Amino acid sequence: MSKNINVALIGNPNTGKTSVFNQLTGLKQKVGNYPGITVEKKEGICKLPRGVKAHILDLPGTYSLNTTSLDESLVVELLLNKNDKDYPDVAVVISDVENLKRNLLLFTQIKDLKIPTILVINMADRMSRKGISLDVEAMEKKLNTKIALVSTRKNTGIEKIKELIADYKSISSKPILDPTRISPEYFERLKTTFPQEDLYKLWLVITQDVNFMPIEKKRIQDATDFSTKSKDELKKLQHKETVLRYQLINNILKETYKVDFMVAKGLRASLDKILTHKVFGYLIFFAILLLIFQAIFEWSSYPMDFIDEQFAMAAEWIKNTLPPGVFTDLLAEGIVAGIGGIVIFIPQIAFLFLFISLLEESGYMSRVVFLMDRLMRPFGLSGKSVVPLISGNACAIPAIMATRTIENWKERLITILVTPFTTCSARLPVYLILIALVIPEGSILGLSYQALTLMLLYLIGFGTALLSAMVLNKILKIKSRSVFMVEMPTYRLPLLKNVAYTVIEKTKSFVLGAGKIILAISIVLWFLGSNGYSDDFQDADRIVTERIENEGLSTYSKNYVKNNIEAYRQSSEAKGLPPNALQDSVQVLTAELSQRAVAQEIASYKLEHSYIGQAGKAFEPLVKPLGYDWKIGIAVLTSFAAREVFVGTLATIYSVGSDEEETIKNRMAAELGEDGKPLFNLASGISLMLFYAFAMQCMSTLAIVKRETNSWKWPMIQLGFMSAFAYIVALIAYQILI
Amino acid sequence: MATVADLRYGQKGIIKDFTEHILPIKLMELGCLPGNSVELLQIAPLNDPIYINLSGSHLAIRRSLAALIELDIIEETQAK
Numbered sequence: 001m002s003k004n005i006n007v008a009l010i011g012n013p014n015t016g017k018t019s020v021f022n023q024l025t026g027l028k029q030k031v032g033n034y035p036g037i038t039v040e041k042k043e044g045i046c047k048l049p050r051g052v053k054a055h056i057l058d059l060p061g062t063y064s065l066n067t068t069s070l071d072e073s074l075v076v077e078l079l080l081n082k083n084d085k086d087y088p089d090v091a092v093v094i095s096d097v098e099n100l101k102r103n104l105l106l107f108t109q110i111k112d113l114k115i116p117t118i119l120v121i122n123m124a125d126r127m128s129r130k131g132i133s134l135d136v137e138a139m140e141k142k143l144n145t146k147i148a149l150v151s152t153r154k155n156t157g158i159e160k161i162k163e164l165i166a167d168y169k170s171i172s173s174k175p176i177l178d179p180t181r182i183s184p185e186y187f188e189r190l191k192t193t194f195p196q197e198d199l200y201k202l203w204l205v206i207t208q209d210v211n212f213m214p215i216e217k218k219r220i221q222d223a224t225d226f227s228t229k230s231k232d233e234l235k236k237l238q239h240k241e242t243v244l245r246y247q248l249i250n251n252i253l254k255e256t257y258k259v260d261f262m263v264a265k266g267l268r269a270s271l272d273k274i275l276t277h278k279v280f281g282y283l284i285f286f287a288i289l290l291l292i293f294q295a296i297f298e299w300s301s302y303p304m305d306f307i308d309e310q311f312a313m314a315a316e317w318i319k320n321t322l323p324p325g326v327f328t329d330l331l332a333e334g335i336v337a338g339i340g341g342i343v344i345f346i347p348q349i350a351f352l353f354l355f356i357s358l359l360e361e362s363g364y365m366s367r368v369v370f371l372m373d374r375l376m377r378p379f380g381l382s383g384k385s386v387v388p389l390i391s392g393n394a395c396a397i398p399a400i401m402a403t404r405t406i407e408n409w410k411e412r413l414i415t416i417l418v419t420p421f422t423t424c425s426a427r428l429p430v431y432l433i434l435i436a437l438v439i440p441e442g443s444i445l446g447l448s449y450q451a452l453t454l455m456l457l458y459l460i461g462f463g464t465a466l467l468s469a470m471v472l473n474k475i476l477k478i479k480s481r482s483v484f485m486v487e488m489p490t491y492r493l494p495l496l497k498n499v500a501y502t503v504i505e506k507t508k509s510f511v512l513g514a515g516k517i518i519l520a521i522s523i524v525l526w527f528l529g530s531n532g533y534s535d536d537f538q539d540a541d542r543i544v545t546e547r548i549e550n551e552g553l554s555t556y557s558k559n560y561v562k563n564n565i566e567a568y569r570q571s572s573e574a575k576g577l578p579p580n581a582l583q584d585s586v587q588v589l590t591a592e593l594s595q596r597a598v599a600q601e602i603a604s605y606k607l608e609h610s611y612i613g614q615a616g617k618a619f620e621p622l623v624k625p626l627g628y629d630w631k632i633g634i635a636v637l638t639s640f641a642a643r644e645v646f647v648g649t650l651a652t653i654y655s656v657g658s659d660e661e662e663t664i665k666n667r668m669a670a671e672l673g674e675d676g677k678p679l680f681n682l683a684s685g686i687s688l689m690l691f692y693a694f695a696m697q698c699m700s701t702l703a704i705v706k707r708e709t710n711s712w713k714w715p716m717i718q719l720g721f722m723s724a725f726a727y728i729v730a731l732i733a734y735q736i737l738i
Numbered sequence: 739m740a741t742v743a744d745l746r747y748g749q750k751g752i753i754k755d756f757t758e759h760i761l762p763i764k765l766m767e768l769g770c771l772p773g774n775s776v777e778l779l780q781i782a783p784l785n786d787p788i789y790i791n792l793s794g795s796h797l798a799i800r801r802s803l804a805a806l807i808e809l810d811i812i813e814e815t816q817a818k
Contacts, residue, residue: 063764063767063768064763064764064767066763066764066767068762068763068764098794099794099795101769101793101794102767102768102795105767235763238763239763239766242763242766242767242771243771246771268796269779272779272780273780276780276782276783276789278783281783282783366798369798370780370782370787370789370798371782371783373782373786373787373798373800374782374783374784374785374786374787375784483762483799483800483803484787484798484799484800484803485762485764485765485768485797485798485803486787486797486798486799487768487795487796487797487798488796488798489796490796
């Protein structure tokens, strides 16, 4: 079989390039990263007429070949590198019929690279509404290309693109602009120095700050002072080039493209009046935010609970079915629990990206950026950081994935680094139980202290994120070339297909990208929590059983059995069970409960003597100044996997054996410190809450930061800095309050 | 000299000149070239950024950038 045709889709942002890509490839697409950088690489296979296949590469959206971001540099690099395996046989430039003039600028640049180039004019369905008329044939002649009029919305014209691609050999690769017109003298000199090279490509290599094949760039630098010509002078020439290109385009469009402005008043103006209004604009935005929050917090809790149950059941099933042993434990408590810990995030990720892609597809996202930009500026951020930061209040993982829309790398990095400070939903169970324990009931001005505390914690989280952004903005020395410039696209109804693709793709990239790391850490933590080196751990069963034989169950376990029996007795009596039947069943139940209590005490003893337990004890001197004992120390340590395990770990270590929050809370309230006073008091409680507010305790976030920044450097800095900061704040709080 | 930052709601102007070496090329490519028109469509609630129609491109830019683009304001010939 012959080789697939390599096709590159190129186009301005907001031209519906992704829609064209989706329609060409359907579900036969693959999304990954370009090696070494975090620019998304989307590719797919498309079947063409006559049994030919095309490999379609969807390049990042760009306004021109003059690059200002990583994404754009990538486009230029690929188009200049004939040896790249993705180097296109044919380029397809996607344009939008309403912004044809601007889109053609990019078209002329691509064409000047002498690549056969097809022009796709998208959104053709809007022409009549916008009063636009086109002379396609004349335009094809003038641009020396083939044109496909397409509407991805109405699903027309896609077949035409396929035909043109299949027939790419007949498409001219003649350039449009003669580069010597930019500056005859300068280009004449270039030509004499490099007679073998293509002038326009040379010009791009000189002006663009991208990593081309090192030899070429170096050769130019070595040979002459072409690239050392002052930046201002080069920029003047680039300006000249842009003017020349626009002259060409205007001449072509004058004869082939007409707009009747009487028809052309659109929806945009009237919608913008409301959506970017000083008052309504914010109100609408906050209403949408509330909805997103509701979805991530409330709606996703149902599938999350379901997932949680299913995995718990699966683990249970494995334990009961497979022969007991290390392998079964590994499978049930390490692997299944670890996979569960990944899958549990899917509902939140899916919901957030559902909304984000709806907002982006409709064109509303740019309006949010416009509304919020000024507010974010004092912190060194722009309007583009708003949505990730706010989403962080639900879950940092999708929030960090959402930073990909920020083109400016410095801004994006800062947003990624500070987002984990915002109060994600995993902190909530920790806060709730601690607040209930240590914050007195009662109220001020009708607001309960407990509610106020919770609100304060949210504000502290968000405030810390903004303040650290400000500090990072001062510290980080990252050169960034891009300026704040946001295109405000026309409003459109989102295409459900595109939305669905985004949701699927983001979920997949989380599961496959961060999942591996999460699973690995889960298994390590499981190992540390369920293995120990000491004899105490090895003989836990015997030691605990002997102790119980000699001393009986612990006071807590005794009460646990007693209370349960009492409750059973009462409910049975209410149902009118005959006394002797009751007697029998109580006996059975007592045995059952005692057995469970013994198992709980063994589990607790094992955890105490496991590697993690030992570490918790070793850490005790470190956490003592914060008001914690070794048991809390263990809970804090295990929380570095995920914050919400705090409550569960305490439940195990206090051998409560129940996930019922009320039970755990009562047990925690009964826990006494060395001084005989409650261990969870105002000082230690607040110290703990502050620790959880600031510490980087979420391996999934670390994994996603690693993925998005493409190095372990940033997640490690985050882990180190945030945890140290949390420790210091918690220390100060405890020492002041005690 | 008037700049894009001086435009009032709904006002239009024709770009005259700009400080080439400061202005990003991207802006030129989006249509910011001498002779082209600019219309102010919206101003963000805190007075910045501004939302303009730059010869067909609808863009939001910050005032600091807008102040680099000099223009002749077209007086409204017909009142609505």
